[in-house]
Amino acid sequence: METISDYLAKIDNPEHRAQMEDVFNWTKEEFPDLKSKIAWNQPMFTDHDTFIIGFSIAKNNFAVSPEAVVVARFSEAIKTAGYTHTANLVRFPWDKPVNYDLLKDMIAFNITDKADCETFWRK
Template sequence: MFEFEEYLSLIDDPDHEKRMRELLEWVVQTFPNLKTRVAWNQPMFTDHDTFIIAFSIAKKHIAVAPEGIVIEKFSEELKQAKYSAGKQMFRIGFDQDVNHDLLKRIIQFNIDDKKETTTFWRK
């Protein structure tokens, strides 16, 4: 988590910082093989130098970016979880619970789907 400390220290709202810290720690503990880094001002996780997922803080939510193909694949489950989604990301409101099961399946999908990928982003 050392890589994320500077990012976390810049979050103004202590409750938002705590929530983001808990989420990032959960990913680190659940997927210990993923590498951590901050790029494009976002904490992100990679596997064999390919992008898996990134998180960023906003005024009313945490943005979760797993790439567009993942948003499409999990669109119904994201709707059921009441997460709003865009083309490349979805939002977990600060007033919403984190659906850890769904998030785990999203991350695992990316790991499995990109195991042969040799570029950072999908082509």
């Protein structure tokens, strides 16, 4: 699997596939400077070769992984949006509309916060 298109093609549920395609297209449109890639069998977006956000799918949701610092910072907003999270990821249920404002805020925070980061992950 080398591209996001390859990743999407492997999603069996057509509704889930369409929702993920919408999320990826929105991310590309909203943040055109980010580069998309597949790493660790997961689609992700990077900025100057540093990780910004990753995605994965599960039975009841897709998950967004922006790194633990971001999840902690946005914990209350995540709960207010009706989502659950762990230390490293936020669960976006398939049966709820995607809160793009929250997603935008998390991505924008990571881009700004990691502007001077010289490694893929935060140290």
